[in-house]
Amino acid sequence: MKDFSGKIAVVTGGGSGIGRELTRQLAEAGCSIAICDVSEEDMAETVEIAMTGAPQGVKVTAFKADVSNEDQVNAFRDHVRDAHDIDHIHLLFNNAGIGGGSSFVTTPRDSWERTFNVCWFGVYNNARAFMPLLIAADEGHIVNVSSVNGFWASLGSDTAHTAYSAAKFAVKGFTEALVNDLRLNAPHVKASVVMPGHIGTNIARSTFREFSDAEEALSEEEAKAVNDHFRTSATTTAAQAATVILDGVKAETWRILIGPDAVALDKAVRATPEAAYDGDFGMEIFANLRSATDNA
Template identity: 55%
Template sequence: MKDLAGRIAVITGGGTGMGRELARQLVAEGCHVAMCDVSAAAMAETRRLCEADGLPQGLRMTTHIADVSDEAQILRFREEVAAAHETDKVHLLFNNAGIGGGGSMILNTRDEWERTFNICWGGVYYGTRAFLPMLRNADKGHIVNTSSVNGFWASVGPHVPHTAYCAAEFAVKGFTEALMTDLRLNAPHIKCSVVMPGHIGTSIAANSSKMHSGSESGALGERQVAQARAQMALAGRDTTGLSDDDIRRHVAERAQRFLTEAPTTAAAAAKIILDGVKAERWRILVGDDAHRIDELVRQAPEQAYEADFFQDLAAQVGWRVGR
């Protein structure tokens, strides 16, 4: 599918980050887009940006509210797409939605852990299940599942537990690799790719706070503040003199730095993804840091979770290591 004009693409998590930029670039190529997100306001901004870029004549772009961790909502999303686009087929499925959080089996609650896992992994599974019939109805199809470098390296450093997100992204990677054979045997006109970004400039940190706090502002409640305080202590920072509001400011500042200090923008990431889809690459690493992490983990898998490994890696890929 080197020419995307006239095709129909479905994007989960289209309200911000890579999902938003995928929508903008697909629309610019004349591809019809149906996106879902939990935030109507975020999707409205994505649509506004696409319209500002210039929507091609006759192109359909639709927005739908859906929580990808809920299969019933994904099935409703599919039916809305079929009705809004007057079709029984789609050509591209970007299972892109994801959040962080719930990193510790000990410090975090089971609800927080499973919320992260069920969005990052469940969203891919439910999305693929729901839209596979429409992909099979098309002459060509491509499933694009967003994992992460944390799908082959389960760490963000020796002082930060990251179990929920990493477990989900390993599942996404393994599922996509296994799906290749399944599709080749049973639906050979459909391809699939696993996307593994490094540090990309998105709002995932801020959005994750909103999802876990249940607040549109993302303000941390008492339990989240206590967890953040405990994480900072594990990293060696003395928090005894910090108020709860100090902790909240610290978390918000980290989220802002994650967005602004990333070596790869969301727009650059979206272009790499679409170039990979057009080239029918099943494994799409996004960012120079992702490529370097892949090399280092392969070279020394037994040392991949040691503190020295992380310090060396961070220095090589240009990550800022802070507490």
């Protein structure tokens, strides 16, 4: 798929971050897009931004849906068919996600499963709902966003990180299995797994919103400070990440690493897998890259 003009794309988590940037860049390229998110306010802003630079004929629609809920995802699919008057799509970006659900041992089960369900079943539900529409197109591509935590299940030795990591491992494994499945059963549809490092998004804000009622929840001011630091300290922007993803789709790259931290961590884990959870293994890589960036 060398050209997105005239294509139809679906983007989950389109209200902010990478989802917003994918929507903006696709619209500028002449692609019509249907986005979903849990925040109508964020989606409205995305639609306005995307339409500002879109050529005539491009349509961007928004639908409120919780991707972990299969009924809501199916309603989103029906919206896409009706709002865009189509029986097929060309692109599906399973991008929605939240953090949280840190410890399998101490985190309440409902919080743990909420993170896992959004990050894994969000991908599964949308893949189930939209695969027939991808297959109905003359060419299609499904892009599932995993994470460096899809091959390194840690945020450092002092932090439990099980729900998010387990979900992202599932996304990675599912997508890798899809590569061959599609070659056998729908060869005109491609699959890619995206593994971003630290990207400047508002995922921290989304996570705080999701778990705002938890006893350990931060105040609004504290949450904003954490989110702003997460976004501004990233080595890669959401716009840069979206460009890498879209370039990967054009090149039919099935494995897309985003950011120098993702590349370095992938190399380190492959070189010494037995040491991957010793001490500050991965965090030293992140720290060294940040230091190099600050000193550049």
